[in-house]
Every structure is written in structure tokens, then in C-alpha cells.
């Protein structure tokens with residue numbers, strides 16, 4: 001078994017401490033595992049430039065969908081691909097995980113979308129796309145478990161409100177099974193967590209659970225007793241989007257709809273089994289999106305073809321010629 005801890009925090013600071021403690025927990029559950037740790041702080045991971053080279057490579061028949069921009073991204077990606085269990089920690093910078101985390105996710109996650117890749121392989125099998133139907137190295141989408149640690153300086157969850165929720169964006173496209181997420185508060189002073197016995201014990205339990213989840217499909221998500229339970233039964237987050245004019249809400253992480261009610265002055269949200277089965281991190285949820293985005297062409301294509309000259313003119317005058325157009329006004 002290969003276990004990988006990734007910290008997006010400062011070297012030897014609090015995110016490193018918590019990720020490493022969770023790795024000690026992993027060691028307790030998997031004494032023979034190969035365990036490694038990476039701190040990303042000095043790595044050069046540029047942003048996704050949306051060039052589409054990764055997706056068109058597969059569509060054209062290539063057997064992998066590598067990112068064509070070369071920097072430190074590839075080395076980190078390779079380590080993630082090889083890992084069976086992962087602990088991912090990031091500091092909160094302005095309510096969410098530090099930007100480097102999102103840069104990594106943007107370049108990693110779409111390219112490891114389980115549904116998108118198997119969809120292309122199915123198209124090849126049906127002769128609708130070129131390439132070997134069994135060509136994609138499917139071990140890259142192998143079973144994995146993950147736990148997330150969000151590390152904030154604020155004393156309460158109020159200023160870390162999108163920390164753990166955003167960390168979930170890392171693992172859902174390749175359908176990693178989430179075994180825990182932890183929101184660590186009051187993490188401004190380096191070393192602080194090492195003196196918090198409850199937090200260290202929670203890290204160890206989350207590490208053990210991450211390994212257990214890999215070995216046993218029935219192992220349950222780790223809910224620390226010291227933290228409030230989640231509302232969404234799938235991702236265990238407490239973020240909710242309200243659908244105006246209705247009593248329905250959505251979990252923004254899983255994209256599933258729930259029904260809001262008040263019971264004994266307490267807000268409750270019921271998510272049906274049917275909705276839970278189409279959460280973003282399930283195959284059904286991912287496939288729903290793969291299918292949905294196929295309609296881009298049929299919605300926009302005819303409009304663009306019918307107005308090609310007008311569009312070319314508008315692009316030239318108003319977009320490429322923006323500086324002239326705006327200053328002539």
C-alpha cells in the first residue's frame with residue numbers, strides 16, 4: 001500500500017504538522033505501507049490555461065491525457081496517481097484553501113474524471129472515436145481513499161467557511177472515497193496543534209480510518225466528536241445553497257437537492273436516496289455532467305453558424321479592438 005500526505009502550507013508549519021500526524025495514524029493501521037509526504041510551498045505549479053490539449057488528446061486517440069505545460073505539477077500528479085490513500089491539507093487563505101491548491105486541482109481533477117475517460121473509451125469501442133478502447137491506463141483511476149484537513153488562523157469556523165468544502169474538489173472526479181475532513185481552528189501560531197491532545201488524537205483516527213476505508217468498503221466516514229456533524233449525508237459538509245421561491249436547497253459540493261424543514265426550532269435537510277445516488281462524486285453524478293456538456297455544441301453551434309459574419313465583426317471591433325473601442329466613446 002502506498003500512502004501520500006500533501007501539505008499546501010508553509011514548510012514545517014501547522015498544515016505540515018497535522019498532515020504528518022494523520023500519516024502517523026495511517027502507519028498505525030498499515031505498518032508495512034510505503035508512506036511519503038510532500039510540502040508544495042516551494043513547488044512551481046502554474047494555473048490551468050484552459051487550452052484543452054488534455055481532453056483533445058484522448059478524443060484524437062492518444063492513450064493518456066497529460067498536461068502539456070511542464071512545471072512541478074507533473075511530479076506531484078505522478079505521486080497522487082501512484083497513491084492508494086491520501087491525506088491532503090491546506091491552509092485557509094481568505095476563507096478558502098490557498099490558491100496553489102486550486103491551481104493543482106484545476107490541472108489534475110478534470111483530467112482524472114472517471115466518467116469522462118470511460119465515456120471516451122466507450123466511444124472508441126463503438127467506433128465513434130479513434131484509438132484503442134482499452135488504451136487508457138485505467139490504474140490511474142484506481143480505487144483510492146482520501147481525508148482532508150483545512151487549517152485556519154481564525155478561532156471559529158466563521159472565517160474558514162469554505163475550507164473543507166473546497167478541499168473536496170480534489171478527489172471527487174476520480175471518485176476517491178472520502179473518509180474524513182477536519183477543520184482546524186486557531187492555527188496562527190506554529191506548533192500549536194502539537195499541544196492539543198484532542199486534535200492530535202483526531203488526526204491519528206482520521207489517518208487510521210483513511211487506511212481502513214481502503215481495506216474495507218463498509219468502513220465509515222470519521223466524524224470527530226469535537227466537531228459539528230455535517231448536513232449533507234454524502235460529503236458531510238454544512239454549506240447549503242437556497243433555491244429561491246422553494247423549500248428545496250442544494251449541497252454545492254455534491255450538487256444534490258434536499259428538502260428543508262424546521263423541527264423543534266432546528267433546521268433539518270432531507271436528501272432522498274435518489275438524490276444521494278447522483279452526487280457529483282458518484283459515477284452517475286459524473287456521467288450526468290459528461291452527458292450535459294455534450295449539448296454545448298448543439299445549443300451554441302447553430303447560433304454561431306447563422307451569425308458568423310456578425311460575430312467575427314463584433315469580436316474584431318469590441319473584443320480584440322477593445323482599447324480603441326472604449327477610448328473612442
Ligand SMILES: Cc1cc2nc3c(=O)[nH]c(=O)nc-3n(C[C@H](O)[C@H](O)[C@H](O)COP(=O)(O)O)c2cc1C
Nearest residue numbers: 009010013014015091092093094095152153154187
Ligand atoms: C493571506 C492569508 C490569508 C489568510 N486568511 C485566513 C482566513 O480567511 N481565515 C483563517 O482562519 N485564517 C486565515 N489565514 C491564516 C492561516 O490560515 C493560518 O495561519 C494557517 O495556520 C497557515 O497554515 P500553515 O501554518 O500551515 O502555513 C490567512 C493567512 C494568510 C497568509
